Amino acid sequence: MAKIEKMKLENVIEVDRISAILRHEPDLLSMFKLILIVANKRLNEEKACLIAYDDSDDDNEVLPDLSDHESDEEDDIISPSS
Numbered sequence: 001m002a003k004i005e006k007m008k009l010e011n012v013i014e015v016d017r018i019s020a021i022l023r024h025e026p027d028l029l030s031m032f033k034l035i036l037i038v039a040n041k042r043l044n045e046e047k048a049c050l051i052a053y054d055d056s057d058d059d060n061e062v063l064p065d066l067s068d069h070e071s072d073e074e075d076d077i078i079s080p081s082s
Contacts, residue, residue: 019032
């Protein structure tokens, strides 16, 4: 499965600085925020595609039984009385 990248503090600080500079230019600040939203969505889509691709490799993987405890057998299920 694809690893989730850690956020870099440098990037957060840089975005904050740019936002502070653009605070006096509402149109530019709005455009900057829209660019961040689009970029974030695309990065998330790429990660989702990578994760889906990684998961498809696991289709042939044999999964172990979740439990082999006696109480999990169907014969032990109590049925409601009629």
